[in-house]
Amino acid sequence: MKWLCVALATLLTGCATTNGDARDPLEGLNRKVYAFNDKVDSWVLRPVATGYRDWVPGELRDRVRNFFGNIADPLIGVNNMLQGKFEDGFLDWMRFGFNSTFGLFGLHDIASDMGYEKHNEDFGQTFGRWGAGTGPYLVLPLLGSSNVRDGLGSALDFYFDPLGEVRPYRVEYGLWATRVVQTRADLLDASRILEEASLDKYVFQRDAYLQRRRSLIHDGQPPRERDVDTIPPEESK
Amino acid sequence: MTRILALLAMTMTMALGARAQELTPPDVLVKQVTLEVVSLIAKDKEIRGGNRAKLIGLINEKVLPHFNFLSMSALAMGQSWNKATPEQKKRVIEEFKTLLVRTYASALASYSDQKFDFQPLRAKPSDTDVTVNVRVLQPGAQPVPIDYSMEKTASGWKVYDVMVGGVSLVANYRTEFNNLVRESGVDGLIKNLSAKNRALEGADRK
Numbered sequence: 001m002k003w004l005c006v007a008l009a010t011l012l013t014g015c016a017t018t019n020g021d022a023r024d025p026l027e028g029l030n031r032k033v034y035a036f037n038d039k040v041d042s043w044v045l046r047p048v049a050t051g052y053r054d055w056v057p058g059e060l061r062d063r064v065r066n067f068f069g070n071i072a073d074p075l076i077g078v079n080n081m082l083q084g085k086f087e088d089g090f091l092d093w094m095r096f097g098f099n100s101t102f103g104l105f106g107l108h109d110i111a112s113d114m115g116y117e118k119h120n121e122d123f124g125q126t127f128g129r130w131g132a133g134t135g136p137y138l139v140l141p142l143l144g145s146s147n148v149r150d151g152l153g154s155a156l157d158f159y160f161d162p163l164g165e166v167r168p169y170r171v172e173y174g175l176w177a178t179r180v181v182q183t184r185a186d187l188l189d190a191s192r193i194l195e196e197a198s199l200d201k202y203v204f205q206r207d208a209y210l211q212r213r214r215s216l217i218h219d220g221q222p223p224r225e226r227d228v229d230t231i232p233p234e235e236s237k
Numbered sequence: 238m239t240r241i242l243a244l245l246a247m248t249m250t251m252a253l254g255a256r257a258q259e260l261t262p263p264d265v266l267v268k269q270v271t272l273e274v275v276s277l278i279a280k281d282k283e284i285r286g287g288n289r290a291k292l293i294g295l296i297n298e299k300v301l302p303h304f305n306f307l308s309m310s311a312l313a314m315g316q317s318w319n320k321a322t323p324e325q326k327k328r329v330i331e332e333f334k335t336l337l338v339r340t341y342a343s344a345l346a347s348y349s350d351q352k353f354d355f356q357p358l359r360a361k362p363s364d365t366d367v368t369v370n371v372r373v374l375q376p377g378a379q380p381v382p383i384d385y386s387m388e389k390t391a392s393g394w395k396v397y398d399v400m401v402g403g404v405s406l407v408a409n410y411r412t413e414f415n416n417l418v419r420e421s422g423v424d425g426l427i428k429n430l431s432a433k434n435r436a437l438e439g440a441d442r443k
Contacts, residue, residue: 021412062376069378109376120379186378189347196437197340199413199429207412208404215403220382222403 023137024206030139034202037144041184046191049184061182063107068179069118070099070106071162079121083129091116120216124153128217137206145209263387263394264358266303267369271353274299278345289441292342300341305388305395306334312398313410317418317426325423332430337406339437351375365389 021027053061077092095111095118103110112118127149128134135148146154158164163179166172198204215222261269277295278284284292310330311318321329356370366388372380386398398407417426 065378066376112374112376118379189344193340193343193347196343197336199417199433203413203416204409207409211404211408212402220403 023134023210025136026138030137030206031202033139033141034205037139037142040142045180045184046188049181049188052181053185053188061185064178064182065186066099066103066109067106068182069109070096070103073099073118074162075157075160076119076121079123079126080119082126083121088119092119122150122153123156124150124213125217127153128213134210134213137210145205147210147213150213260389260393262358263367263385263389264355264369266394267371267385267387268355270300270303271355271371274345275348278348284346287346289342289346292346293338296338296341296345301334301338303393303396304337305390305397306330306337308388308395308397309333309337309407312407314414314418314426315411317415317423320418321423325427328427329423329430332427332434333410335434336430336437339434354380367394 024030073092073096077089077096080086080089080092095116096106098111098114098116099106099109102108109118124146132149134150138146138148138151140146140151140154143154163172163175166175194201194205194208274295277299278292281291281295284295307330310326310333313333314321314329318326352374354372354374356372358367358369360367366386369385369387371383371385373383374380381402382400384400385396386400387394387396398405400406414426417429421428
């Protein structure tokens with residue numbers, strides 16, 4: 001209860017200092033979480049990921065990336081089907097079949113070499129396809145940029161994550177940690193560019209996230225915004 | 238007959254001249270410049286070793302002429318653009334250009350032999366505003382689309398926006414720029430941009 005009061009107080013004082021961006025009514029609170037995440041990243045995650053990139057050979061990192069990419073494909077396929085894209089969904093399962101067998105448990109992405117490209121889908125995108133608005137922008141502790149819709153989507157993604165069924169627990173946690181480090185290592189260049197390119201990192205990252213999600217929901221072909229200066233009403237069709 | 242021959246010669250010269258004046262199509266231009274820059278970097282040990290000044294020099298020479306920084310700055314400032322005086326506009330363009338070139342250099346420095354997929358242009362010959370789609374292929378992950386928005390000008394096709402993975406560069410600067418203009422005017426924006434550029438320059442020298 002005490003925790004709730006503190007959270008509420010932070011939220012209210014936070015709101016007073018925002019720039020009044022309609023897409024980000026919780027900016028004050030979000031910025032605090034963002035600062036916290038940034039600290040965790042620069043003290044723990046980024047150094048570990050940098051070490052991983054510098055000391056683990058690229059060939060091995062490719063295998064790790066492929067392995068985690070492969071176990072994610074079935075759920076990507078389901079999401080494609082939930083969005084009515086049955087052919088794409090079928091191809092995702094085919095990728096999983098090929099890569100798990102001929103690709104040696106997914107260590108090799110031979111499906112991509114054969115021309116069956118990997119897709120990017122999740123429950124947040126599925127909800128978006130179904131017409132759900134994004135809700136306010138959120139910065140989640142440790143997880144980073146999100147919004148109400150994508151946050152709910154992430155909870156479902158997490159629930160269905162194949163790693164959740166791995167036992168014993170120490171193996172499960174080990175795999176989780178490896179995946180987090182691998183993912184962060186792949187983002188090292190992008191995050192450095194973000195640091196260099198932005199005047200206000202928080203705003204730059206938020207706007208990039210919103211644009212990126214909008215593009216993903218439309219599989220890279222978002223409808224043109226009517227006027228570059230107006231903020232689009234959330235994914236309205 | 239000599240008159241006709243003279244006329245023929247004149248016509249031929251004019252036709253050839255017009256030929257030479259024909260603009261390189263935008264998709265061809267993107268492919269040429271991308272492949273040239275990537276191969277120059279691959280050959281250059283100093284750039285590969287992290288010589289940022291030399292990389293920026295290369296970008297200034299090979300890439301910069303194909304960008305329209307006036308359009309980019311105007312689009313990035315959005316509704317604030319009209320609040321700026323001609324002198325301020327010049328400063329914004331100059332500082333924004335420096336920042337973008339540096340960002341571009343950072344992106345190029347992290348390039349490591351990924352393959353490009355240059356997609357055929359979907360546009361009518363009469364179009365003066367087109368998008369050129371390139372995709373960067375990487376193992377085990379979805380290809381990253383890079384879309385160049387280009388406009389036809391008298392001196393050739395010019396890029397006025399770059400979209401990476403669906404994120405428009407100029408649109409992404411708009412909120413930042415407008416926040417700064419609202420807080421401290423166009424001069425505040427110029428001050429922030431130039432401070433950012435100086436800080437990055439300082440970091441390079443270290």
